[in-house]
Amino acid sequence: MTEYARPGAFTTRPTLTGTFGMSASTHWLATASAQAVLERGGNAFDAVVAGGFVLHVVEPHLNGPGGDLVGIFATAQDPATPVVLMGQGPAPAGATIEHFHAEGLDLVPGAGGLAAAIPGAVDAWLLLLRDHGTWELADVLAFAVDYARNGAPLAAQASATIARVAELFREHWPTSAQRWMPDGEPPAAGSIIRNPAYASVLDRLIAAGRSVRGACEDDGPVGRAARIDAARAEWKTGIVAQHAAAFLSEPHRHSDGTDHAAVISAQDFADFDASYEDAVTVPFRGHTIAKAGAWTQGPALLQALRILDGLPETDPSTAAGAHNVIEALKLALADRDAYYGDTEDALDVLLSAEYAASRRDLIDQTASTRWRPGHVPGRVPFHPPLRSHSGESSAGTGEPTVARSGETRGDTCHIDVIDRWGNIVAVTPSGGWLQSSPTIPALGFCLGTRLQVTWLDASSPAALLPGRRPRTTLTPTLVLRDGRAVMALGSPGGDHQEQWQLSALLRMLVGGYSPQQAIDAPSLHTTALIDSFWPRTFDPTGVVVEDRLGDALVAELERRGHRVTRAGDWALGRVSAVGRDAAAGLLWAAANPRGMQGYAAGR
Numbered sequence: 001m002t003e004y005a006r007p008g009a010f011t012t013r014p015t016l017t018g019t020f021g022m023s024a025s026t027h028w029l030a031t032a033s034a035q036a037v038l039e040r041g042g043n044a045f046d047a048v049v050a051g052g053f054v055l056h057v058v059e060p061h062l063n064g065p066g067g068d069l070v071g072i073f074a075t076a077q078d079p080a081t082p083v084v085l086m087g088q089g090p091a092p093a094g095a096t097i098e099h100f101h102a103e104g105l106d107l108v109p110g111a112g113g114l115a116a117a118i119p120g121a122v123d124a125w126l127l128l129l130r131d132h133g134t135w136e137l138a139d140v141l142a143f144a145v146d147y148a149r150n151g152a153p154l155a156a157q158a159s160a161t162i163a164r165v166a167e168l169f170r171e172h173w174p175t176s177a178q179r180w181m182p183d184g185e186p187p188a189a190g191s192i193i194r195n196p197a198y199a200s201v202l203d204r205l206i207a208a209g210r211s212v213r214g215a216c217e218d219d220g221p222v223g224r225a226a227r228i229d230a231a232r233a234e235w236k237t238g239i240v241a242q243h244a245a246a247f248l249s250e251p252h253r254h255s256d257g258t259d260h261a262a263v264i265s266a267q268d269f270a271d272f273d274a275s276y277e278d279a280v281t282v283p284f285r286g287h288t289i290a291k292a293g294a295w296t297q298g299p300a301l302l303q304a305l306r307i308l309d310g311l312p313e314t315d316p317s318t319a320a321g322a323h324n325v326i327e328a329l330k331l332a333l334a335d336r337d338a339y340y341g342d343t344e345d346a347l348d349v350l351l352s353a354e355y356a357a358s359r360r361d362l363i364d365q366t367a368s369t370r371w372r373p374g375h376v377p378g379r380v381p382f383h384p385p386l387r388s389h390s391g392e393s394s395a396g397t398g399e400p401t402v403a404r405s406g407e408t409r410g411d412t413c414h415i416d417v418i419d420r421w422g423n424i425v426a427v428t429p430s431g432g433w434l435q436s437s438p439t440i441p442a443l444g445f446c447l448g449t450r451l452q453v454t455w456l457d458a459s460s461p462a463a464l465l466p467g468r469r470p471r472t473t474l475t476p477t478l479v480l481r482d483g484r485a486v487m488a489l490g491s492p493g494g495d496h497q498e499q500w501q502l503s504a505l506l507r508m509l510v511g512g513y514s515p516q517q518a519i520d521a522p523s524l525h526t527t528a529l530i531d532s533f534w535p536r537t538f539d540p541t542g543v544v545v546e547d548r549l550g551d552a553l554v555a556e557l558e559r560r561g562h563r564v565t566r567a568g569d570w571a572l573g574r575v576s577a578v579g580r581d582a583a584a585g586l587l588w589a590a591a592n593p594r595g596m597q598g599y600a601a602g603r
Contacts, residue, residue, distance in 0.1 A: 010517075010520075011514070011516045011517050011520045012516070012520050012593040013516060013591075013593065014516060015514045015515045015516040015517075015588050015589070015590045016588060016589045016590070016600050016601070016602045017581075017584075017586045017587065017588045017602075018586065018587055018588075018602050018603040019420065019585070019586060019587060019603075020038070020420050020587070020602065020603045021035070021038035021039075021044070021047075021417070021418065021419045021420050021587065021602055021603070022417070022418050022578045022587045022588060022589035022600065022601070022602030023035045023038065023047060023051065023415070023416070023417045023578070023589065023600065023601050023602060024415070024416045024417075024576035024577060024578050024589045024590060024591040024598070024599070024600035024601075025051055025055070025413070025414060025415035025416070025576055025591070025598060025599070026055075026059065026062070026413040026414050026415070026492060026574055026576065026591075026592070026597060026598045027054075027055060027058050027059050027155070027413065027597055027598065027599075028597065028598075028599040029054055029058045029147065029152060030051040030052070030054045030055045030058065030059075030413075030415055031051065031415075031591070031598075031599050031600060031601050032599075032601060033047075033050050033051050033054045033143040033144075034047040034048060034050055034051035034415065034417050034601075035047070035601040035602065036050075036143070037050045037051075037135070037140070038417070038419060042133070042134060042135050042140075043132075043133065043134055043419050043421060043423050044073075044417040044418055044419040044421075044423035044424060044425050045073075045128055045129060045132040045133040045134075045417075045423060045425060046129065046133040046134055046135040046140055047417045047419070048071075048128070048415055048416075048417040048425050048427055049125050049126075049128060049129045049133060049140050050140045050141070050142075050143050050144070051143075051415045051417070052069075052121075052125050052415060052427060052429055053125065053140070053141055053143070053144035053202070054143050054144045054147060055413050055415065055429060056144060056198070056429075056445070057144055057147040057148045057152055057195060057198070058147060058152045058155065059155060059158070059413045060158060060195075060433070060434045060445070061155070061157060061158040061161040061162075061411070061433055061434050061435065062157075062411050062412055062413040062430065062433065062492060063121070063412065063413050063429040063430050063431060063432060063433070064121075064431065064432025064433060064434070064436075064445045064446065064448070065119065065121065065122050065198065065201070065240075065432060065443075065445050066116070066119045066121075066244070066431070066432030066436070066437075066440075066443075066445050066446055066447035066448050067119060067120075067121050067429060067430055067431025067432030067433070067436075067447075067448040067450075068087055068088045068089060068117065068119065068120045068121050068124075068429070068430060068431045068432075068448060068450055068472065068474065069085070069087035069088075069120065069121045069124050069125070069427055069428060069429040069430065069474060070084070070085065070086070070087060070088060070292050070296055070298075070427070070428055070472060070474040070475060070476060071084070071085030071087065071124070071128065071425060071426065071427035071428070071476060072084050072085065072279060072290060072291070072292065072425070072426055072427075072476045072477065072478045072488070073085065073128075073132075073423070073424060073425035073426070073478070073485075073488070074423070074424055074425075074478060074480075074484075074485035075132060075422075075423055076419075076421040076422035076423050079422055079424075079483075079484040079485050080480065080483045080484060080485075082279035082281070082290035082478045082480065082485065083276050083277075083278070083279065084276065084277040084278065084279050084292045084293070085124055085127070085128055085274070085276060085427065086120075086124065086274060086275045086276065086277050086292075087120040087121050087123065087124025087125070087274050087429075088117070088120050088295065088296075088450070088469045088470070088472050088474070089117045089118030089119055089120035089272050089450075089469070090117060090118055090272070090342070090466075090467050090468055090469045090470075091117055091118075091451055091454070091464055091465060091466050091467065091468055091469075091470065092116070092117070092118060092263050092264040092265060092268040092466065093263075093265065093267070093268060093271075093466045093467070094263030094264070094265065094466070095114075095263050095264075095451060095464060095466055096464070096465075096466060097456045097457075097458060097463065097464050097465075099263065100114075100456050100464065101456065103260050104258070105256065105456065106456060107256075107452075107456065107534055107535060107536055108449075108451045108452045108453075108454055108456065108464065108534065109254040109255040109256050109260070109449070109452065109534060110255040110449060110452045110533055110534030110535070111254060111255040111435065111436060111437060111449055111534075112252060112253065112254030112255060112260060112262075112437050112449070113248035113252065113260075113261070113262030113264065113437045113438070113447060114254060114260045114261070114262050114263065114451075115254070115436075115437070115448075115449035115450070115451045115452045116248070116262055116264050116436075116437060116447040116448055116449060116450075116451065117431075117448060117450040117451050117469075117470055118264065118268050118269060118271075118272045119244075119269070119272075119431075119432065119447060119448065120272060120274055121429050121431070121432070122235050123232055123235060123236065123272065123273065123274040124274035126205075126228050126231055126232045126235070126274075127232070127273075127274045127275070128425075129228060130224075130225050130228040130229065130232075131225075132423070136224060136227070137205065137206055137209050137227060137228055137231055138206045138209075138210075141202050141205070141206060144202060145199050145202050145203065148194065148195040148196065148198045148199035148202065148444075149194065149195075149196055149199035150194065151192035151193060151194040152192065152193060153190050153191070153192060153193075154187055154188075154189060154190060154191045154192075154193045155189065155597060156189035156190075156595075157595060157597070158189075158434070159186060159187060159188060159189040159191070160189075161433075161434065161435055162180050162181065162186040162187065162434070162435075163186040164435075165435045166181060166185075166186050168253065168435075169181060171253075172252065172253035173252065173253065173437075173438040173439070175247075175438050175439045175440070175441050176434065176438050176439040176446070178439070178441070179195075179434075179439040179441075179444065180434055180439070195444045195445075196444070197441070197442060197443055197444030197445075198443065198444035198445055199444075200444075201239070201240060201443055201444065204234055204238065204239065205231040205234055205235060206231065208230045208231050208233065208234035208238070209226075209227030209228060209230045209231045210227065211230065212226050212227050212230045235269075236269045236270045236272065237266070237269070237270050239442060239443070240269070240443060241266040241268075241269035241270065242266050243440055243442045243443055244264065244266075244269070244440050244443065244447060245262075245264055245265050245266045245268075245269070247438070247440045247441070247442075248261070248262035248264060248437065248438070248440070248447065249261050249262060252437075252438050255534055262437075262447075264447070277292065277293060278293075279291060279292065279293075279478065280292070280293050280294075280298070280299055280302065280347055280351065281302070281480075282302040282305060282306055282351055284305045284306075284309055284509065285309070285509050285510060286481065287479050287480065287481050287486075287509055288479070288480040288481070289301070289302060289305060289477065289478075289479055289480075289505070290477070290478040290479070290480060291475060291477060291478075292475065292476075293345060293347070294339070294340040294341065294342075294345035294346075294347055294461075294471075295340075295341065295342040295469045295471055295472065296340075296471065296472050296473070296474060296475050297333075297336050297340065297471065297472070297473050297475055297495070297497070297498055297532070298475040298477075298498070299336075299340065299347055299350065299351060300329075300332040300333055300335070300336045300340075300498050301332075301475065301477065301498040301501060301502055301505075302351055303328075303331070303332035303335060303350055303351065303356065303359075304325075304328045304329050304331075304332040304498070304502055305502070305505075306351065306353065306355075306356035307328040307331060307332065307356050307359050307360045307363075308324060308325065308328050308506070309356070310356070310357065310360050311324050311328075311360065311363070314506050314510060315506070315507075315510075315511060316503045316506060316507070316521075316523070316524060316549075317521065317522065317549065317553070318553070319552070319553045319556035319557060319560075322524060322545075322549070322553060322557060323365075323367075323556075323557060323560055323562070324363060325502065325503065325506070325524075326367075326524070326526045326528075326543055326557075326562065327362075327363045327367070327368060328359075328360075328363065329498070329499055329502065329525075329526050329529075330368060330372070330526055330528045330529070331359045331362060331363075331372060331374070332359075332498075333495070333498075333526075333528075333529040333530075334371050334372050334373040334374075334529070335350055335373050335374055336471075336529075337371075337373070337382070337384055337462075337529070337530040338373035338374075338381035338382050338383070339373070339376060339379065339381060339382070339461060340461060340462065340471050341460065341461030341462035341463070341468075341471050342461075342462075342468045342469040342470075342471065343461045343468075346376045346379055349376045349377070350374070350376065355374065358374065359374055365560060366560050366561045367541050367557075367560050367561035367562045368528075368540070368541075369540050369541055369561070370540065371386060371528075371530070371538065371540065380459075382455075382457075382459055382460040382461060382462075384455065384457075384460070384530045384536070384538075385536075386530075386538040387535065387536060387537050387538055388537060388538065388539070411430070411433075411492045411493065411494065412428060412429070412430035412473075412474065412491075412492035412493065412494070412497070413428075413429055413430070413492055414426070414427070414428045414429075414476065414490040414491055414492055414574070414575075414576055415427055415429075415576070416476075416488045416489060416490065416576055416577055416578040416589070417488075417578060418488065418578040418579065418580065418587050418589075420587070422484075422580075424478070424485050424487075424488050424578065424579075424580070425488060426476035426477065426478065426488035426489060426490045426577075426578075427476060427490075428474040428475060428476045428490045428491075428492070428497070429474075430448075430472075430473075430474055430492070431448030431449070431450050432445060432446060432447060432448040433446075433448070433449075434446065436448050436449045437449065450470045450472060451464060451470055452470075452532075452533055452534045453470045453471055453472065453473065453532045453533065454468075454470045454471070471532075473494050473495060473497055473532050474497070475490065475497050475498055475501075476488065476489070476490035477489050477490060477501055477505070479505070479509075479579070481582075482582070484580075484582070485580075486579050486580045486581075486582065487508075487577060487578070487579035487580075488577065488578055488579065489501060489504065489505075489575055489576065489577035489578075489579075490575070490576070490577075491573065491574050491575040491576070491592075492574045493525075493573075493574060494532060494533060495525075495529055495531060495532050495533075496525045496572070496573075499524075499525035499526065500523055500525065500572065500573040500574070500575055501575060503518075503521070503523050503524065503573070504518045504519055504521075504573070504575045504577070505518075507521055514590075515577050515579065515588060515589075515590035516590040518575075518590075519573070519575045519576070519577070519590050519591070519592055519593075520593065522545070522546040522547075522548035522549045522569075522572075523545075523546055523572040523573035524543060524544065524545040524546065524549065524572065525543070525544055525572060526542065526543050526544075527539040527542035527543070527544060528540050528541055528542055528543075539563075541561060541562055541563045542562075542563055542565065543557060543562045543563065543564050543565070544564075544565045544566075544567050544572065545557075545564055545565070545566060545567065545572075546566075546567055546568065546569060546570065546571055546572050546573075547566050547567070547568060547569045548569050548570075554566070570593070570594045571594065572594075573592060573594065574592045574594060574595070574598060575592055576589075576590065576591040576592055576598055576600065577589070577590050577591075578590075578600075578602075587602065588602075589601070589602045
């Protein structure tokens with residue numbers, strides 16, 4: 001296989017290098033907080049948790065305490081073993097297909113409390129801190145408490161999001177209007193926004209730990225673990241669970257235009273525990289790529305890499321390479337929608353070299369126009385309804401909207417940290433967006449809507465079922481080489497997360513790009529997939545590109561039958577990454593410049 005021609009030296013910023021520790025995220029304040037923890041002697045897990053809670057405050061339109069997360073990491077003690085942090089809560093006990101049908105629904109709504117899975121993010125952050133961090137909870141949460149109580153500047157994208165939902169807030173979600181528009185109008189970008197209610201929630205978690213009988217902060221790791229477990233218990237059984245369940249039990253407006261009550265209960269909160277899982281892996285060009293299992297979309301990236309590994313051209317900056325990347329993604333994502341879910345998976349087949357070869361044979365010189373899942377012996381692929389963007393149930397080709405470019409819809413954030421001891425971690429938190437459901441006044445945040453990725457069809461592996469996790473789009477990545485984790489990365493973007501990471505990985509692992517060059521390079525993605533989010537549309541030939549890929553490439557894609565939408569020069573992809581260059585003895589970090597919000601830091 002030939003490598004790409006290396007790009008020129010231009011990047012928007014350098015790839016940071018050093019030997020002490022590196023942080024990167026989608027918001028500079030989360031990066032700064034994580035790096036501050038490293039500078040004060042904390043390890044990568046202390047740092048990533050501190051930054052993660054800051055993301056709740058500074059990117060409330062992209063994640064929140066009422067949402068969920070997926071992480072992946074390797075420890076200094078066992079650098080060869082990737083571990084998945086599972087922070088995806090399942091469907092509540094009352095979330096049945098029969099109940100949703102009785103509410104007159106054929107899809108789970110994209111906004112409103114009825115679509116709330118059990119929040120998993122906070123418990124997962126605390127679990128990670130308990131087992132792999134070193135700091136006390138109060139010290140880790142101090143950054144988020146300060147920003148919540150004393151204020152942080154509102155991101156421009158958050159201001160725009162509030163403006164888009166202002167009418168909904170005024171007419172139907174008055175507690176959200178009070179929280180986000182206290183003066184009656186959307187706050188301007190850069191306004192200092194405070195959330196004293198959430199600061200108080202975090203204070204209660206800290207106080208719960210300090211109230212452990214006999215606890216003191218010099219009683220070693222056993223006492224520290226007990227304090228963090230007490231905070232976890234407070235989250236699951238205290239005011240958060242009680243107020244969330246009671247408030248959302250009142251009917252309120254959902255995205256289908258009608259009113260429904262949520263079904264989540266305080267007992268649902270109490271029944272959930274975050275956990276760890278084994279990663280799934282595939283080899284690729286001398287590396288091992290590790291992802292979470294088929295309860296996420298993570299294996300789709302692995303499938304795409306398996307398919308592309310046998311093709312001569314995989315450079316996303318060339319027409320032939322872009323075509324192959326798009327077609328490989330379409331095949332992998334069709335399998336995602338046919339086979340993935342929180343059930344017995346088929347990954348032993350889907351990730352095999354033989355299966356990849358059979359899928360690779362389907363790629364020719366023209367754009368495929370059909371949804372094409374593969375054949376898994378003994379399994380019947382689920383066939384979702386193919387709804388065009390116009391809302392009709394067909395295989396039509398609706399025009400991709402601005403929202404489908406990944407710029408305006410509810411989105412996600414990401415954070416990566418590597419330390420001098422060899423710990424490395426990537427976490428993608430999401431859900432609980434300020435526009436997800438009405439703000440719970442006593443808490444200062446809302447619950448997420450992850451159940452919208454489930455189907456109200458029992459034959460689907462991603463069907464709505466009490467106690468089953470919705471198949472999440474959250475999907476960080478760990479890369480290993482020579483028996484050691486060497487890179488952690490991820491991106492916001494819903495269905496585009498794998499796609500944007502794929503281009504960056506191909507450029508780094510095959511093309512020889514530096515990390516920052518790979519992140520800065522022009523990106524693209526396909527919309528020829530079953531959208532994971534309401535209203536679940538399908539576009540069999542849609543491709544969205546950054547204009548910097550060039551007129552000639554776009555023209556050639558169109559000649560091959562792709563229907564291309566130009567998104568602008570700097571519109572797609574929000575990858576950040578950290579890693580280790582073993583040969584040079586250096587750590588490195590890189591972050592996305594799009595939107596002027598993501599930054600890396602380190603020394």
